[in-house]
Amino acid sequence: MAQFFKASRTNKQNNRIIKHCQVDKLDHQGRGMLFHQNKPMFVEGGLIGEILDVCIDEDKKRYKKASIVKIQKASELRIKPTCQHYQECGGCHLQHIEQSSQVNVKQQGLIDLFERFAKHKPEQLAPTISSSPWEYRRCARFGVIYDKKSKKVQMGFRRSGSSELINQQACPVLKPALAELIVPIKILLNELQGKMSLGHIEMVEADNTVAVLLRHLKPLSAKDKQLIIDFSTSHDIQFYAQSSPTEVQCLTNDSRLRYSLTQQDCHYDFNINDFLQVNAEVNEKMVVQAIDWLALTASDRVLDLFCGLGNFSLPIAKLTEQVVAVEGVQKMVDRGTDNALQAGLSNVHFYQADLSDLNSLQADWAQGSYQKVLLDPARAGAAECMSFIINKQPTHIVYVSCDPVTLARDSEQLLNGGYQLSKLGLIDMFPQTAHMESMALFTKV
Secondary structure, eight states: OOOOOOOOOOTHHHHOOOEEEEEEEOOTTTTEEEEETTEEEETTTTTTEEEEEEEEEEESOEEEEEEEEEEEEEEETTTOOOOOOTTBSSSSSSSOOOHHHHHHHHHHHHHHHHHSSOOOOOOOEEEEEEEOOOOOOOOOEEEEEEEETTEEEEEEBTTTTTTTTTTOOOOOTHHHHHTTTTHHHHHHHHHHHTGEEEEEEEEEEEEEEEEEEEESOOOEEEHHHOOOOOOHHHOEEEEEEEEEEEEEEOOOOOOOOEEEEEETTEEEEEEETSSSOOBHHHHHHHHHEEEEHTTOOOOOEEEEEEEEETTHHHHHHHTTSSEEEEEEOOHHHHHHHHHHTTTOOOSSSEEEETTGGGGGGGSGGSSSSSSSSEEOOOOTOOOHHHHHHHHHHHSSSEEEESSSHHHHHHHHHHHHTTTOOOOOEEEEESSSSOOEEEEEEEEEE
16 A cells, blocks of 8 residues: 655755665664665665655765655555654654564664674674663653744644654653643643743653753743743642753742662652653663673772763662762762762762863873773763773773764774673663664673
8 A cells, every 4th residue: 555755855956756766774773775876875764675756855975865755565564653743753763663673673783883883793682671662751852932923832843854843742752741741831831921932841750740841031920930830730740940051940849850770779869951861661771781791799999981960870889899980061970979978878989071081081080990881971972981991901891872883983992902892782762763772891801
């Protein structure tokens, strides 16, 4: 049965239709791939073996990008997407594939990237860490725009490949407590006097409450504040107003937000705009696996780089002699220190340092000896830290990554520096999307 898709058109010169293209394989992001005029062409939403009519959206020197116009022959793996916004929303890209097939695609993509960038092909992967494929996301950020023509506030995720917002009504990957607030908050925003000066909305489900943050570009009137307070009371949530990157005011019930790692009996206070792993179930399993792979002993001194507010640091400190935790953002260092004190842990110490700056690696904390190292950098990876870590000669290095390309790239330095890849596994932190986390264990040869 033919299926039709709305092609995104960005350039008249590139908007040409190519008929009866057959998809050869999928890349690590789940995009269909084939060769056209001696260039790889990536087709969003295409599956292996499908015959498609596509529209070329980008024609670069080394590759092309295309969108589906019509499916002439569909794959048996293709399923009907669950979300009503799937064809337009830029949040999810893999709902047309069943969950186990999504994991298979990501697993193969991880292996291929290691072979390409680390010059090493893993023999096999560790079992994938996964969770429920729906209703897993405990935090989200929505764009907010005032439309002058309709004189209404629009709130939603961005359209795929666009800065425009979709007319968000639902989101099946959000925790239900958050998804149920989408429409009511949109109604609230349209009742505000200052609706023309709003920035964005963030939602977080903590263990103890649901919190919402509204970014506003001009001061809220007393009437608007009261509307927000009444809304928060009726929905039993905390509501924050942010007037600048550093000015955040809680308008209702200013109690600490908290999440826990139940297996490790660790509890974390955090602020509404702190970084938080979006998938609570996967996060807990990820911490358990990292501890297991590090093979911790009571005499170990552990270095935790890019530590955030201590997601790994606190449970590791309960099992070792000392943990030195290093993070680039001072407020996260402060939060980690406070959480360690509340937990009664005196053997974990937090330091602020820009780990992309080699001068930071000359600080006092960097002069110590460490038997084990864990790092969990941002998407840019940790290339600047690799030689520093190698020089420390730890027996175990666990690298947690949100970008498999930078993980594979950085791994090449470790593999050339006297370490072997002992384990590698996928962490499916973001089901239905092309994003993947992964974890690698390197041990001294």
